[in-house]
Amino acid sequence: MRTAIYSWLAMAGFLHAAALTFEKELLVIDAPADASSIVADFSFENKTGKPVTIAKVDKTCACIDAQVSDGKLVYAPGEKGQIRATFDMKNFAGVVNKTVALYLDDDPPNQPSVTLTVEVHIPVLVVLKEKTLKWSVGAKPETQTIDITMDYAKPIKIVSNSCTSDNFKVEVKTLEEGKHYELQVTPSETKDPGLAIIRIETDCDVKRHQILQAFAVIRRDLPPLP
Amino acid sequence: MNIVAQTAVVLTLALAAAGTTYWVKGPPERGVRCDAVKLKSDEVCLERVMGEWQGRVLWVDARPRGDWQRNGMAGAALWNLDTDENMQTFEAEVMLRMQDGLRVVVYCNNENCGTSRQVAERIKALQSGNEVFVLYGGWRALAAAKLTKDFK
Numbered sequence: 118m119r120t121a122i123y124s125w126l127a128m129a130g131f132l133h134a135a136a137l138t139f140e141k142e143l144l145v146i147d148a149p150a151d152a153s154s155i156v157a158d159f160s161f162e163n164k165t166g167k168p169v170t171i172a173k174v175d176k177t178c179a180c181i182d183a184q185v186s187d188g189k190l191v192y193a194p195g196e197k198g199q200i201r202a203t204f205d206m207k208n209f210a211g212v213v214n215k216t217v218a219l220y221l222d223d224d225p226p227n228q229p230s231v232t233l234t235v236e237v238h239i240p241v242l243v244v245l246k247e248k249t250l251k252w253s254v255g256a257k258p259e260t261q262t263i264d265i266t267m268d269y270a271k272p273i274k275i276v277s278n279s280c281t282s283d284n285f286k287v288e289v290k291t292l293e294e295g296k297h298y299e300l301q302v303t304p305s306e307t308k309d310p311g312l313a314i315i316r317i318e319t320d321c322d323v324k325r326h327q328i329l330q331a332f333a334v335i336r337r338d339l340p341p342l343p
Numbered sequence: 344m345n346i347v348a349q350t351a352v353v354l355t356l357a358l359a360a361a362g363t364t365y366w367v368k369g370p371p372e373r374g375v376r377c378d379a380v381k382l383k384s385d386e387v388c389l390e391r392v393m394g395e396w397q398g399r400v401l402w403v404d405a406r407p408r409g410d411w412q413r414n415g416m417a418g419a420a421l422w423n424l425d426t427d428e429n430m431q432t433f434e435a436e437v438m439l440r441m442q443d444g445l446r447v448v449v450y451c452n453n454e455n456c457g458t459s460r461q462v463a464e465r466i467k468a469l470q471s472g473n474e475v476f477v478l479y480g481g482w483r484a485l486a487a488a489k490l491t492k493d494f495k
Contacts, residue, residue: 177456177457178424178425178458179407179425179426180424180425180426207426208428248468248470249470251472312439312442314438328431330435332438332469332471334438334442342396342399342444342446342474343396
């Protein structure tokens with residue numbers, strides 16, 4: 118009886134000791150403004166006394182791809198490897214954290230042995246200080262402005278703008294060519310609720326900063342929610 | 344006692360313990376236990392959404408498009424971060440649907456996925472004035488409560 122219990126306890130301890138040791142579990146990367154994707158390499162070593170098998174590398178977003186070096190999944194004691202995470206930045210700007218979960222062969226579901234994080238700093242080249250301009254129904258149709266600054270080595274110009282509603286007049290005022298602009302938005306009347314989408318086109322050579330969007334809203338003052 | 348007998352004894356004891364636990368405590372909890380005290384400031388429990396707020400919220404599904412179509416909440420808007428999607432279309436759709444001032448509740452797959460928080464941050468950045476929350480437990484909580492489309 119004692120043999121069975123000791124064997125079971127020894128096996129349980131052995132299983133839970135299995136792990137890979139990573140040099141870093143968080144990588145912080147400053148992405149170039151014009152990059153469309155970045156690569157983060159997480160290096161690891163099997164510092165245990167038995168082989169370790171990678172069962173699954175789980176991505177938390179379709180925007181990230183993760184591959185184990187050479188597709189190798191079993192690592193002998195002392196053996197080193199790498200997990201490469203490739204992050205597609207198309208839909209992102211600013212500071213973005215993306216994770217990759219690494220499951221070893223004895224990990225329970227939803228409890229990965231290691232969670233690797235890549236923190237990417239993506240420059241925001243065109244900064245809209247206000248995203249939505251608001252008027253109350255019946256308010257005076259005064260002009261409101263959206264402050265737009267360009268934060269890039271090269272000048273970025275606003276080349277055009279459009280608005281989905283005839284009720285709003287949109288004008289671009291240049292404060293410093295290629296650097297600083299003001300979008301002036303004026304409703305012709307505010308008697309009915311409405312929403313307009315304002316699109317601003319720039320000549321920025323980085324695609325994700327070429328079309329920007331802002332909103333103009335006329336809405337009723339709402340009663341408090343339950 | 345030989346090894347077969349020893350194994351049989353261990354298994355019998357384990358089975359008896361499991362049976363007793365089931366008898367005393369009932370079947371395992373498959374729903375999502377949400378403790379309002381332990382929530383992060385931007386999170387909300389499903390019980391509060393369906394009780395105090397009577398379910399009158401704008402649901403935003405932060406999962407992939409296929410999941411949203413198959414088993415999302417009825418009437419939920421889609422806003423995920425997949426590279427094939429157009430963020431400006433999501434912005435415009437959600438902005439339009441926030442005009443009646445409803446609270447916005449974003450969910451992704453479960454309590455561990457971070458996409459719903461990132462989408463909630465993007466909705467807040469629209470500066471519409473609506474309150475925006477992340478659903479604790481995500482879709483798993485909705486499914487456990489049988490609120491998703493595939494249960495209707």
